[in-house]
Amino acid sequence: MSTLVQKYGGSSLANRKKIEKVADRVQKAWDEWERVVVIVSAMGDTTDELINLAHEIADDPDPREMDMLLNTGEQISISLLTMALQKRDIPAVSLTGSQLGVATTDRHQKARIKDIDQDRVQEELDRGRVVVAAGFQGVTEDNEYTTLGRGGSDTTAVALAAKLEARCEIYTDVAGIHTCDPGLVERARCLEKISYEEMMEMASLGAEVIHPRAVELACKYEVPLYVGDAFSQDEGTDIGEETEYLEESVITGMAVNLDDIQINLRGVKKRKDMLSKIFETFGEAGINIDMISQLMNGENKMQLSFTAPAEDFQETEKILKSREQSWNVKNWWINEDICKMSVIGPGMRSQPGVAASVFNLMQQYDIMVRMVTTSEIKISWLIPTADHEKAAELVAREFDLAD
Numbered sequence: 417m418s419t420l421v422q423k424y425g426g427s428s429l430a431n432r433k434k435i436e437k438v439a440d441r442v443q444k445a446w447d448e449w450e451r452v453v454v455i456v457s458a459m460g461d462t463t464d465e466l467i468n469l470a471h472e473i474a475d476d477p478d479p480r481e482m483d484m485l486l487n488t489g490e491q492i493s494i495s496l497l498t499m500a501l502q503k504r505d506i507p508a509v510s511l512t513g514s515q516l517g518v519a520t521t522d523r524h525q526k527a528r529i530k531d532i533d534q535d536r537v538q539e540e541l542d543r544g545r546v547v548v549a550a551g552f553q554g555v556t557e558d559n560e561y562t563t564l565g566r567g568g569s570d571t572t573a574v575a576l577a578a579k580l581e582a583r584c585e586i587y588t589d590v591a592g593i594h595t596c597d598p599g600l601v602e603r604a605r606c607l608e609k610i611s612y613e614e615m616m617e618m619a620s621l622g623a624e625v626i627h628p629r630a631v632e633l634a635c636k637y638e639v640p641l642y643v644g645d646a647f648s649q650d651e652g653t654d655i656g657e658e659t660e661y662l663e664e665s666v667i668t669g670m671a672v673n674l675d676d677i678q679i680n681l682r683g684v685k686k687r688k689d690m691l692s693k694i695f696e697t698f699g700e701a702g703i704n705i706d707m708i709s710q711l712m713n714g715e716n717k718m719q720l721s722f723t724a725p726a727e728d729f730q731e732t733e734k735i736l737k738s739r740e741q742s743w744n745v746k747n748w749w750i751n752e753d754i755c756k757m758s759v760i761g762p763g764m765r766s767q768p769g770v771a772a773s774v775f776n777l778m779q780q781y782d783i784m785v786r787m788v789t790t791s792e793i794k795i796s797w798l799i800p801t802a803d804h805e806k807a808a809e810l811v812a813r814e815f816d817l818a819d
Contacts, residue, residue, distance in 0.1 A: 567627020
């Protein structure tokens with residue numbers, strides 16, 4: 417039987433009028449598909465408001481209690497949307513993450529999905545109901561509530577679509593995947609389609625329309641994925657297998673990320689196990705390290721720089737302070753004044769000169785490049801935050817990313 421999973425973000429459910437419009441779109445899907453599941457986020461800024469409230473009560477809230485608190489946000493959304501559907505005579509039922517059967521690891525606020533028990537959702541779908549379920553949340557083997565961190569609702573939707581062998585549609589407040597952020601570059605083009613590989617790179621590098629964890633799951637389980645505007649009839653973007661491009665299409669898109677920090681360590685003792693010790697420590701803390709640069713000097717020491725999400729600033733600072741003696745590193749600092757820019761495109765595999773074009777631009781317009789990393793289909797570099805708007809316009813013009 418044909419099954420559709422739709423996901424609606426918090427901005428699409430911010431008030432009564434928007435909830436009614438989402439219900440209209442779900443009704444259309446219900447008319448066209450045999451089985452429909454809707455995954456929703458908390459309304460509007462509810463999650464941020466709950467986080468702020470928690471920090472008014474406690475300087476360092478307990479992660480378990482934060483998950484108990486944040487689980488309430490999606491429950492409001494699922495109930496209200498289900499009521500809106502029932503008002504339209506559509507049989508619908510709301511389910512929390514635990515009722516949906518989302519089993520997770522036990523890392524509070526950054527849990528990962530281990531499995532989804534399909535029994536309850538299949539039972540409701542067999543009864544002809546639309547299932548409206550909470551994204552972003554799950555439950556451990558010990559019956560503890562958890563949340564999945566950033567992009568959790570996207571991940572829930574794709575994971576469930578994989579289990580149900582369904583198509584997955586992600587609805588946001590923008591019309592699909594653009595060549596670059598329309599808020600930074602006017603007339604950025606909406607892509608008709610993009611490959612899993614390119615989308616994973618763009619998402620991981622700062623394109624915020626869909627979370628990289630969700631794209632990774634879609635790629636792994638070959639879930640047909642679509643991203644579109646919840647309130648527009650304009651066509652969005654299909655994400656799938658490798659896309660055929662014209663020979664001259666070197667760059668697919670650009671990502672601009674203002675949500676990273678740069679960690680700098682100087683005078684790190686040169687030891688075979690030092691790098692593994694450093695990055696194991698951050699990994700055990702659940703901090704995702706991205707760009708890494710290492711420079712050796714003649715004193716048997718090294719200089720090390722790497723980036724991490726800005727949301728992990730406090731935990732990163734704790735680690736560095738606690739490891740000063742064991743790592744023998746007293747000269748360290750964290751730079752928050754950075755923007756990570758990236759260009760992504762499969763054409764870079766066969767067509768040289770992209771890096772030269774990028775850094776010629778930065779030099780010509782006196783924009784300092786602080787760090788660089790590359791892969792087969794991407795180049796990323798750090799610049800001062802103040803220069804990101806100018807740099808985005810320059811790169812978009814250079815690589816024809818806007819109309």
